[in-house]
Amino acid sequence: MAGIKEVAEEAGVSTATVSRALRGLHHVNDSTRAKIIAAAEKLSYPLTPSTANTASGRTNSVGVVAPYISRWYFSQVISGAEQALREAGLDLLLYNFSQMKGRERLFQHQLLKGRVDALIVISLPPTVEEFDSMLSLGIPIALVGMEHEKCASVKIDDIAGARSATQHLVNQGHKQIGLMSGRPDDPFNFSVPQDRRKGFMQVLAENGLEWLPQREVHGDFTMHTAARAMDDLLARPNRPTAIFCESDEMAMGAMQALRRHGLKAPDDISIVGFDGHEMAEFSELTTIEQPVQLMGEMAAWSIMERLRKPNIDPPSLVLPTTLVVRNSTRRISPEEA
Amino acid sequence: MAGIKEVAEEAGVSTATVSRALRGLHHVNDSTRAKIIAAAEKLSYPLTPSTANTASGRTNSVGVVAPYISRWYFSQVISGAEQALREAGLDLLLYNFSQMKGRERLFQHQLLKGRVDALIVISLPPTVEEFDSMLSLGIPIALVGMEHEKCASVKIDDIAGARSATQHLVNQGHKQIGLMSGRPDDPFNFSVPQDRRKGFMQVLAENGLEWLPQREVHGDFTMHTAARAMDDLLARPNRPTAIFCESDEMAMGAMQALRRHGLKAPDDISIVGFDGHEMAEFSELTTIEQPVQLMGEMAAWSIMERLRKPNIDPPSLVLPTTLVVRNSTRRISPEEA
DNA sequence: ATGAAAGCGCTAACAT
DNA sequence: ATGTTAGCGCTTTCAT
Numbered sequence: 001m002a003g004i005k006e007v008a009e010e011a012g013v014s015t016a017t018v019s020r021a022l023r024g025l026h027h028v029n030d031s032t033r034a035k036i037i038a039a040a041e042k043l044s045y046p047l048t049p050s051t052a053n054t055a056s057g058r059t060n061s062v063g064v065v066a067p068y069i070s071r072w073y074f075s076q077v078i079s080g081a082e083q084a085l086r087e088a089g090l091d092l093l094l095y096n097f098s099q100m101k102g103r104e105r106l107f108q109h110q111l112l113k114g115r116v117d118a119l120i121v122i123s124l125p126p127t128v129e130e131f132d133s134m135l136s137l138g139i140p141i142a143l144v145g146m147e148h149e150k151c152a153s154v155k156i157d158d159i160a161g162a163r164s165a166t167q168h169l170v171n172q173g174h175k176q177i178g179l180m181s182g183r184p185d186d187p188f189n190f191s192v193p194q195d196r197r198k199g200f201m202q203v204l205a206e207n208g209l210e211w212l213p214q215r216e217v218h219g220d221f222t223m224h225t226a227a228r229a230m231d232d233l234l235a236r237p238n239r240p241t242a243i244f245c246e247s248d249e250m251a252m253g254a255m256q257a258l259r260r261h262g263l264k265a266p267d268d269i270s271i272v273g274f275d276g277h278e279m280a281e282f283s284e285l286t287t288i289e290q291p292v293q294l295m296g297e298m299a300a301w302s303i304m305e306r307l308r309k310p311n312i313d314p315p316s317l318v319l320p321t322t323l324v325v326r327n328s329t330r331r332i333s334p335e336e337a
Numbered sequence: 338m339a340g341i342k343e344v345a346e347e348a349g350v351s352t353a354t355v356s357r358a359l360r361g362l363h364h365v366n367d368s369t370r371a372k373i374i375a376a377a378e379k380l381s382y383p384l385t386p387s388t389a390n391t392a393s394g395r396t397n398s399v400g401v402v403a404p405y406i407s408r409w410y411f412s413q414v415i416s417g418a419e420q421a422l423r424e425a426g427l428d429l430l431l432y433n434f435s436q437m438k439g440r441e442r443l444f445q446h447q448l449l450k451g452r453v454d455a456l457i458v459i460s461l462p463p464t465v466e467e468f469d470s471m472l473s474l475g476i477p478i479a480l481v482g483m484e485h486e487k488c489a490s491v492k493i494d495d496i497a498g499a500r501s502a503t504q505h506l507v508n509q510g511h512k513q514i515g516l517m518s519g520r521p522d523d524p525f526n527f528s529v530p531q532d533r534r535k536g537f538m539q540v541l542a543e544n545g546l547e548w549l550p551q552r553e554v555h556g557d558f559t560m561h562t563a564a565r566a567m568d569d570l571l572a573r574p575n576r577p578t579a580i581f582c583e584s585d586e587m588a589m590g591a592m593q594a595l596r597r598h599g600l601k602a603p604d605d606i607s608i609v610g611f612d613g614h615e616m617a618e619f620s621e622l623t624t625i626e627q628p629v630q631l632m633g634e635m636a637a638w639s640i641m642e643r644l645r646k647p648n649i650d651p652p653s654l655v656l657p658t659t660l661v662v663r664n665s666t667r668r669i670s671p672e673e674a
Numbered sequence: 675a676t677g678a679a680a681g682c683g684c685t686a687a688c689a690t
Numbered sequence: 691a692t693g694t695t696a697g698c699g700c701t702t703t704c705a706t
Contacts, residue, residue, distance in 0.1 A: 055684045076407050282589050388699045
């Protein structure tokens with residue numbers, strides 16, 4: 001296996017010069033550099049040797065931590081981050097933090113330790129201790145979909161998004177509006193469902209609409225539980241004419257349940273979702289789109305910036321959402337309402 | 338930062354013993370090991386130090402290479418692999434190989450070089466040269482969705498899957514059956530579309546059904562292009578009574594197009610997909626399910642096995658698919674056919 | 675079963 | 691601008 005020594009020999013220089021040349025440092029003669037690059041290519045020597053780690057203390061890779069990696073939202077963010085990181089020549093280490101048992105959890109920061117130069121944490125604060133242990137790594141952290149004073153963050157305004165979804169329903173004449181929200185006993189203290197619920201309630205109140213607790217059902221942000229929750233809601237009296245679902249997947253679950261009951265959106269009930277899931281278009285679902293992939297990219301950029309200048313303080317970005325009106329919501333007449 | 342030296346001091350032993358104890362090697366007294374583990378935990382010293390790389394030559398991580406990482410199929414496989422690898426204490430390095438420019442491509446194996454102990458390559462053979470350069474790394478490689486004599490592989494029988502999808506349509510009385518297939522000018526020499534097409538044609542021939550080339554349209558395995566292709570097909574004469582789509586996403590695109598034209602599956606045209614996409618249930622799509630996540634897990638296991646015993650030859654696994662009948666296909670009467 | 679010491683392949687500090 | 695020489699933090703002989 002060709003190492004830096006072989007390359008040095010081939011180019012007729014010292015290993016130190018090879019190291020400098022390949023990393024684009026100053027004070028290397030252009031012709032020398034050319035020779036070295038030629039030698040490196042010939043021996044297919046890597047531009048960033050993996051073993052550089054030990055000597056330099058930098059790993060040239062960043063960790064991405066997420067509770068799920070195959071769900072739409074997460075895979076989009078990861079994809080965005082991957083692109084930005086690879087462009088910058090950084091490797092991406094993937095860490096899924098959902099199913100680990102207690103004892104292993106205790107070791108989390110030790111897993112990460114020394115393996116990554118920075119961390120991107122997607123949308124779920126683990127327990128406080130776990131989070132502290134991440135902070136204690138002393139490396140830059142960028143949060144996606146959350147905020148924390150000590151970390152950079154990229155997120156949307158969930159309250160505003162929920163507001164415009166709800167306002168859309170109100171504008172269309174709906175007065176009896178239901179809510180499909182996250183479980184109150186969510187295992188994670190996740191702010192997203194809370195914020196989306198808050199925005200919803202604000203708009204109801206501002207428009208003088210009465211809120212009936214029996215118009216709310218809960219899901220866990222998947223289609224499956226949402227469909228079941230919807231069954232439940234449909235069985236209750238005072239059926240709403242429209243429903244705001246805190247995620248597109250839940251909205252699609254709701255629509256599925258509707259169909260099972262011989263009902264249809266928007267004819268029988270209007271449905272608005274949240275996220276901009278790729279399948280929302282297929283379902284003709286009205287929704288609030290968020291720039292998911294972009295959020296991953298920006299998180300990556302933000303940590304790379306901080307890797308360059310460790311002293312700037314971590315930026316907090318809020319990206320815009322867009323109401324996309326499709327065919328799952330409709331205007332209703334005053335008599336219907 | 339606590340290193341092996343600190344742990345050694347704390348435990349009152351040498352660094353060599355710490356190294357041995359923490360990696361579970363033989364010839365370490367139980368009580369010594371206990372002391373060392375305690376010291377390590379106290380100083381939050383990682384079980385598998387990242388810098389072990391240099392000295393041992395092993396990186397304790399495997400690379401996952403995929404052309405996309407946010408598409409459903411790929412994210413599922415990655416998720417499965419991640420679980421299996423993490424359980425075994427291996428890190429997962431993610432490499433997306435789609436958008437890289439020519440010159441960078443040339444450097445691919447150099448990117449990987451020395452960074453991973455093994456490779457899992459998902460569903461797309463890059464160019465032959467790129468593949469050769471991966472092989473030349475001299476590390477175990479597991480393929481998902483493809484085969485190669487020198488690599489382990491985990492796949493399904495695409496021909497058989499396509500056969501049972503098509504047979505299902507035939508069994509329901511369809512005689513004029515259309516095909517939504519991959520682009521013939523696919524940038525990758527991807528065997529999946531070819532195999533699925535082959536299975537389809539076999540069943541048609543076996544049942545003495547005539548094949549009309551104008552019943553075939555092409556997509557790129559996404560909803561979007563499929564919808565457009567479907568528009569095209571619907572505009573042609575001799576409209577088929579059923580269509581086999583080579584992927585669920587294409588099937589959903591087709592159904593979307595159908596709706597736009599005021600048509601509906603299965604009433605106007607029966608649609609059968611392929612993959613077992615999570616949204617297939619929502620769409621009530623009849624499909625061929627493949628155990629996607631499991632394929633990722635098995636690929637991981639297979640390389641870990643080979644990491645242990647380098648001399649066994651790479652296993653080639655074929656996992657079963659299942660026909661799941663939902664509501665996008667229906668039996669038609671002889672008069673209709 | 676444990677320790678001492680010689681690397682692993684590279685980078686960094688110091689020469690020149 | 692380039693070479694020399696210590697390390698980096700760990701693993702792995704080889705002793706004991």
